[in-house]
């Protein structure tokens with residue numbers, strides 16, 4: 001099915017609207033030294049000391065944070081003011097692990113659970129089912145028409161922006177790299193784009209793997225995307241080659257991943273030791289575990305973003321600590337899939353307690369399943385519960401997993417992840433002026449336990465206010481949804497036949 005005339009006109013008018021937006025942005029950029037003062041807010045900086053200033057001001061100059069202080073300090077001169085009374089000021093949330101997959105949406109689950117089936121992530125993981133599924137979806141993005149890819153990417157990224165995510169790490173999507181990057185630029189968000197490498201699958205009980213994709217082509221795709229998008233002139237986009245997991249990659253693919261990331265000095269990502277059943281599938285074929293394979297190839301480094309890493313031996317745990325691998329997890333998603341990543345081994349909680357850089361993320365799903373506020377909630381509550389210790393992951397630590405540590409994992413620690421002079425002005429304001437907050441002195445604690453994505457009031461990226469009072473300042477939400485709905489219909493019929 002192809003787009004009809006009306007849909008083509010609609011797509012054209014989007015492009016026209018976008019180019020007008022770009023001109024306006026260029027004009028704004030050309031004005032130097034524009035100062036915006038955010039005043040009267042309750043600030044959590046998420047800096048290395050977790051500094052909190054209850055009645056504070058933050059001065060933004062152009063795209064950067066210029067200075068900050070408390071109500072007692074003399075306020076500086078400014079051009080614009082944002083009154084943050086009744087609001088909490090937090091750094092923009094960093095979601096380093098996400099998969100755009102909204103072409104599978106909207107969700108069609110029976111509302112009474114009558115069609116509920118066990119997911120292959122449950123009960124330690126069905127390695128064969130996951131390997132073949134992820135192999136199949138690895139190149140869906142190449143089958144989209146450009147306007148479909150763009151509309152789906154834009155709506156999905158919008159749900160993240162709306163819930164306070166200012167920087168996102170795509171580690172493999174059912175979409176094209178170009179569409180993801182362009183949609184992020186047009187929305188004003190930061191992204192590291194990726195292409196999902198997955199060249200083998202392991203049948204259950206097998207001692208040989210099956211090749212399911214062209215390894216060299218997937219390596220060339222990484223190189224192409226890095227050439228085009230890494231350190232992009234927009235200042236918003238970078239690249240991050242990634243693989244599904246060790247059970248989806250040959251040694252040749254791991255070496256390709258390592259070498260491309262080294263060549264571009266970029267982060268690289270993998271779901272690493274994410275499932276209890278993975279080790280038993282890998283040993284007969286490779287003579288090593290997942291973490292063992294990475295270590296053998298020199299891939300345990302501080303540029304590795306390792307996701308859901310909960311199943312390590314004590315020796316492998318030590319290697320992760322020594323090599324400063326960035327560990328990322330998605331605790332709000334585990335209950336949806338029936339994974340026991342937080343509680344079964346307690347490993348990620350122990351890393352957090354030892355001060356290792358652990359980040360949290362949403363993971364991906366077919367539609368909106370919660371944003372970074374929910375990911376931070378489960379980080380805070382889940383580890384306290386699993387460790388049987390309410391000091392295991394206090395609120396400021398949970399905030400660091402959703403901001404500072406995610407920025408470190410994406411290789412952007414010097415630029416974003418905390419509210420400090422010199423960093424980019426990526427800031428969210430959270431409504432804390434209602435009955436939930438009346439009797440408390442610790443608004444972050446209440447936000448993480450009783451708040452959520454919808455409490456995000458304002459989102460600022462690089463000094464630009466993109467969301468105000470929960471509404472986009474640059475885009476029509478209803479139009480983005482309409483374009484998405486049309487794109488999903490045409491793409492799904494053509495690609496999946498349903």
Ligand SMILES: [Zn+2]
Pocket residue numbers: 097098099271307363364
């Ligand atoms: Zn994932």
